[in-house]
Amino acid sequence: MPPETIRFTLDGRAAAITAEPTEPLAHALREHCGAQGVRVACSRAVCGACTVLVDGLPAASCAMFLWQVEGCAVETVARLKAHPLQEAFARHGAFQCGYCTGGFLMLAKALLAENPSPSRAEIAEYLSSNICRCTGYSVIIEAVEEAAAAMRAPA
Amino acid sequence: MFRAAHGLIATTVNTAPRAALCRACDVAEAVAALAQPGAAAVAGGTDLCAGFNAGLTPSLLVDLSRLEVLRGIEITTEDIRIGALVTHAQGSRDQGLRAALPGFAAAWGMLANPRIRHRATIGGNIMARHTRYEMSLLLTALGARLVFAEGEQTPAQVWNAAPGLLTHIVIPRHAGQRFIYMRGLRPQLTLAVHRHAGGGLAAIGTEWLHPVALALADAGLEELPETFADHVISRWYARRAGAALLARGMEALDAA
């Protein structure tokens, strides 16, 4: 397959990767774009460590192909800068080894975009998309609750 | 991890097969591309990586995303016609479907998880042919037909056959039609109950077995095949717990 130039935006900047369009997205992001925050664990769409946002929706980048993001806005954890979620994760100790953390932050960002006032049960359901083996989840749920409140508060 | 000729080899996103890409613009092009040896369709793509891990090495990926005719849900008095590319998120939130067959829309909305639901499609769920994926069971209970570009099949047939392009799923409508999906014991055991004025059907499935249709009157699951057991649950348990689920499902439909 001849390489193609695939254009999309990555973390707010224009990106153009010349590669085989059937490359898995996680591979392309890590190998061609230096997106170190995209962690690959299961390579099977199960764990969510590689979660990125594609046009605002969460997706396992190990289970997408490069061509599928053509013209899309792709966001990784590197997009977040002093985001209320990061601050809440820090305050609550919502990460330990950190391998799942980028994926959870992106997942939570998508949740709060979809539902700015989620209940605890809604948060738990949404976060059940990804796996964290370290924390036991309560602290992640609490951090998302707090970030949601902070983001709703008038600036 | 896949079984090569002489041992096991683990694959990753870095070892994905180098496949060509066909961005099919219409059904004919997709069908032609899929007829080539080594071709595989891509709907959401959420399960293909699992296929790669299991040793699937397609040489051509056929992107279905441009096939607008495979999207959307049409509801008539006769039936519900669901495009193969409808995602779980779209389907379960579809107003028409929720009005016509709320139990099914609710069940659809429970599959997988929010991250998967945005991308995964009803067609991919069926065609992934994983006993752990549930759409086949739901459609078995509903007596649905699977419409391929090449012809029609039942959900049960798909487990064995190698069809080409799934375009639609057709669920027949009935007077007094009701549906409930009992998923609390998942993944070990799940059961769907479909009832209507003229009868109905239940379907039972496990993590590792093809779903089996059951007569609603079979309260004790007498007809459950002798072989209905996997390494997680026994047939004894499938019958006992299945009977409890069936009774509860019937009761819930009565109450609804």
Place this chain on the structure above:
Amino acid sequence: MSIGLSLPRADGAEKLSGRATYTADIALPGMLHAKLLRSSHAHARLLRVDAGRARTAPGVHAVLTRDDVPEGLMPVYGYFIKDQPIVATDRVRHVGDIIAAVAAETEAQAVAALALIEVEYEALPVVASIEAALAEDAPELFPQAPIGFVPAYGEGARGALRPAKNICFEFGYRMGDAAVFDRCDHVFEDEFRFSRMWHFHLEPFVSVADARDGRIEIWSSNQNPFPLRKELSRIFRMPENAITVRVPYVGGGFGSKNNCKTEPAAVLLSMLAGRPVRLALTLAEGFLTNTQHAAILRLRTGVMSDGRLVARQSHIELDAGAYSDASPLVAEKAGYRIPGPYAWEHVESLCRCVMTNTAPAGPFRGFGGTQATWASESQIDMIARRLGISPLAMRQKNLLKLHQAYMPGESGVDSDMEDGLQTVLAAIHHTPAPDRGLGFAVGFKDGGGVNKPAQARVKVSTNGDVFLGCGTVEIGQGARTAIPQIVAEILGTSATRIRVAPIDTDHTPFDQGTNASSGIAVMGQAVARAATAVRDQVLGFAAAQMGTPPETLRLEDWHIIRGNERLPLGPMIMRYYGGTGFEFTADGFFKPDSDHHAPLEAQCVYWEIGWAAAEVEVDRGTGQFTVTQLVVAGDAGRAINPMLCRGQDEGSAIMGYAQAMFETMRYDAAGELLNGDPLHYRVPLAEDLPARFTTLTLEQGHGPGPFGSKGLGEGAMLPVAAAIANALEDAVGIRITELPLTPERVLRALDNLEKATA
């Protein structure tokens, strides 16, 4: 100033931005990528391994099979028994055993080349379970004895290599006279089965090795860099100072990343290729690399009618899998811990490691204590109910009191057991209802490892900037946050001024490993001593400068405080050492004293306790039950950082909960792992949490660590499964003695109970 504060984690900036470097992020110039070919047979002779076609495949730089291991190496590894080959030689012993490795320019090329390797297997009979391996006609898995040794034991304890066919090691412990059984009013014999979990650390095993010019440099996701260095030195017959082990952030381990795994293969490939090599396993390969120990535990317990415990004999068989790995150590712990936190007149334990054709079992959070607590705390409840005594009263009567020696020659327990139990019972709001029940249990293990040495170094610059060198790996537990808090407290400075040096065995002071919940209680003591020594140096220096006795001085924010005087240290230092400044440096060391009276040759550093109370509700139609409430407590002694303590306790408790409810590896009789992939191996998700889930960090204050601290991270896992099984009996009168507590087992037990009472 620092102790007791929930300071945010020091690794937050890196981990929350995605910038943290894990081993998979290490890239060296010219680095190759390696992949492995694994056995598809559980047990077979290797008649032929032909890699000819792989060697000439595109991109391939090195192929490693049994024919490629250079002469003169010791290509086997293991903790006490060196029985695991880098690549299989004459046989394969489990599905997934490593047969060959290829290093190529890309992983894809390596995979393609591996597929060209031809292997001819001659299938051998498979023993995939403890029973099969112990059967009369079972094949001998290791016809020749591998090199092995038995650690030194103290009073009452013993160990033996290969005491019987397919048993690589046994541990025995005996105290008191077995004749007391004759005096017992009742003797109860029960058998328990413990399931096998996989760690499911999210970061797969990965190492990057550069072995050229007579040196080895290796980056690895490994919990004990120094033992790894020693093992590599032995295997490759190289001096330890020719080997440098570096450990970046580690993405979880829970025990699996101890000792040596696939590092030697990466090193050997790099030697063969003359280029750096990255060997990254996949998550799914983890299932084949290291697991928890399944176990059969038979307990014979003698009691008086009033519930007083008198004697316990235990016979434990651990499924060690294909290679010994840490099994002897786990056997020692399971065998030693099985009496639980109770006072006995006689104890006799035997724990044997049974080799099977399944993945090698090794360290797993709880380390034999989980197996022991499951059986012991189930049986205590069963006995109480049989005697018509409440499970609480039974425990109250027998629990060891604070400071009471666990066994003769052993240290006294340093938690108030009953207080912990009352705490969880007070925190669970149980109201009785039909089919609802309450259960509880006390988890118990010795903590801090056996005879474990640790060293640390603290340096302070002219301006009061602090460097901490210590080998505790940041694996998620928060070592890089909590340990600096100890230093900060002692130096009177802020924890944010402390930089923890990256781990590099050339510079980092020696540490035996990040395991056994030893970070605070063992390494913490070494660090505290180093910090105290530095503080004393600084105060001594200032005292000399000021012509005043050091006792009159205090250190605060890098100022010397004397009464109301507050003198900055920087100028004082430069006046004496010159304008380029100086660093005050000191080392600290800790090791429990060796003691032949102590059963394990040194007294236990501290006791790691977990208390759990669970409430369940049972659905009699399907056998499904829900844990409506779960309260778990651990004793931190003193919580250095309460937020981190909570994180450890919750993560640990949820692992115990998952094991009770559903999480298990399933093997068939042919040794095939049936759910060894991330989709089918079920781990807990956020929605699986009990409706009410609380952990409590107690601070009873009796720990030996800095400021009265103890370790935690394992204790909260121990009691959970037994507490839930006990709650099931309370709810519906059934007793399940096998994990996990599946709905099918519950329904069967309900049926049997009905038949028995009909």
